[in-house]
Amino acid sequence: MKYATVVLPFVAAAAAFVIPDEATAEQLALDTNGPTEKASSSSSPWWHKLSGPVDDLLSSSGNAFDAALDTLNTRAGKLSSFLPKVVDFLPSRDYTSKPGESGHHGGQTNLTVYQAIHASNYTTKFAALVDDYPDLVEKLNSTSANVTAFVPTNKAFEHIPHHDDVPKEFIEKVIQYHIVPGLYPVGRVLFHHTLPTSLIEEHLGGRPQRLRVGLSLFGLRLNFYSKVVVANIETKNGIIHGVESILVPPPPAGKVISLFPTKFSTLQLAAEKTGLSHHRHGDGDGDGDDRPELTGLTLFAPTNTAFERLGPGANAFLFNTEKGLTYLKALLQYHIVVNETLYTDKFYGKKKGEEDGGEGDDDDYYEDGEKKRGEGARHYHLDLPTLLGDAHLAVDVTRWYGFVRVLINGRVHIALEDGLARDGVIQAVDDILIPPRQHGRPASWDLDLDGGIPVGELVARLDPYLERDGGSQNEQEPAAGEL
Known part of the structure; x- marks a missing residue:
């Protein structure tokens, strides 16, 4: 069955995918203050408590910390070695170097993002969705601008109910929400709390809707719930990260x-x-x-x-x-x-x-x-x-x-x-x-x-x-x- 008609119910599933259940939210995010209901007025992450003279110290210590942060940024690119691995994400013939030789989990390929998601046996369902939208095909295939694609693996579609009446406009927005303009390897992702997507939201004044980035003991997650399961597949025109859940634009x-x-x-x-x-x-x-x-x-x-x-x-x-x-x-x-x-x-x-x-x-x-x-x-x-x-x-x-x-x-x-x-x-x-x-x-x-x-x-x-x-x-x- 063509996967352009298999995405999600229009409202109910959107809410379910955007917001985790409360137990998950407690575990992934609200633990920054310990048990929220019992937190004191002074409870906050340790860096929130930096103030006054400490801020001045940080401001004047740029040179001392730059070298350390450069090292951190380099090592962050290797974070994917701790992530669950998707074996043979792309056939070996499509790589210019074996996975891992470049210091990244995914390795490099001469394919474009669009070609890579079609070549992989793990992203055929998402690739089929993209094919119905020529503008998105062009965006992922063009070498005139780099993109970062957070691509749901086929497993992400397994528990999605089949719906033949989902508007094409909604599916297009879902796909746009997985695409971030520019290059964002894991090392750069970790320096952000949110990322701009290709989905332009009228209720934000025509600005990009954003993805929330969070790093926890359970891995690198987007919007609290979607875990990155393969990172830094370097393509001719960008980077692919594989995610375990479909990303749906947030509700009001x-x-x-x-x-x-x-x-x-x-x-x-x-x-x-x-x-x-x-x-x-x-x-x-x-x-x-x-x-x-x-x-x-x-x-x-x-x-x-x-x-x-x-x-x-x-x-x-x-x-x-x-x-x-x-x-x-x-x-x-x-x-x-x-x-x-x-x-x-x-x-x-x-x-x-x-x-x-x-x-x-x-x-x-x-x-x-x-x-x-x-x-x-x-x-x-x-x-x-x-x-x-x-x-x-x-x-x-x-x-x-x-x-x-x-x-x-x-x-x-x-x-x-x-x-x-x-x-x-x-x-x-x-x-x-x-x-x-x-x-x-x-x-x-x-x-x-x-x-x-x-x-x-x-x-x-x-x-x-x-x-x-x-x-x-x-x-x-x-x-x-x-x-």
Whole structure:
């Protein structure tokens, strides 16, 4: 049967493949803080704790670390020797050197990426899909530009139900999502947290949808669940990595959140009680929804732990009183950034034309790691506008090669980084983000020292934003997607 009609159910399978089950997520990602529900406010990966003088030390030690990182980068290319091996991925006649002679698992071939996936007995099903799309055939066969292809092995298709009515447009997007422009051997992949794909996403403002990269004790994985099983097959026009699962473009942020009730059930309840769960993109279809279409979003999603840390008094006020719901909505709005998507290693800013009539994107506010390699640690500061009026989030990003530390409002770390969504990114936080006291209003409470926040302090922090708009803030705010 032609595999152009065998890919996936349109919605259900997409969610299933993009997001792992909760046990897997706990094992693969949430363990950065230990058991998330029991983590203290100071729990974070060790590099998150670098601050002040230590950052200065890293910044001034570029030369000392460059040699070490060069060695690490070289050895990273040999990571594939620890991966499960796909024997004879390509017939030996197609190699210009035997596998392993170049220091890589896969070896080299004079074939193009397109020719190589057809020559291999392990990728015939994916190759059959590609054949139905001339533009993709050209992309994988052309030598005018290099590509990196994360190719599902035939085994990845074994448990996919047969569907004859899957739209060709959807299958094309799935294939595009496996193709990354440029050369990304394993050594370079490890210096990134996300990678841009050939899938251009309208809900990201026409920017590339991205793949999440993660290295754990269980191997190199993409989007939490798809393991790299063969690496660094060098072709005439790029590199092939074999993966054990099909990569499917992520669903909207609201769907992602709903798949983790033990982590985000309180956030879901808050969204429902405040009406934010009914927000959606403006679509210009004449149905009365004239809010502008989103071009990406960043959701700093508070976990159940974050709400618990507010204390029982604050939670009772927010969730169980009519007045409290107004403050709860304001609190949620302070966690949502629209039209700006902040990954830990890439920033999709507002289109310049939206503000000054210019052209191009403000995407290179900070750049991919290798562009600034050799300059040690680099620090970037961003003030991100939220849905809470003119309340901004102060975000500081410190990048040191493959390590990234993100600090929000000077104190909150990201508990789980780069949860990909169709319309943006989810950065999970284990502390509620609360606007700082305005000038002239001294703080009387510190979460780290005092624990749960008093209701009076919470009200004082949010009141200025409610009062300015007469208690009905942001009635015309752009849609924030479905939370």
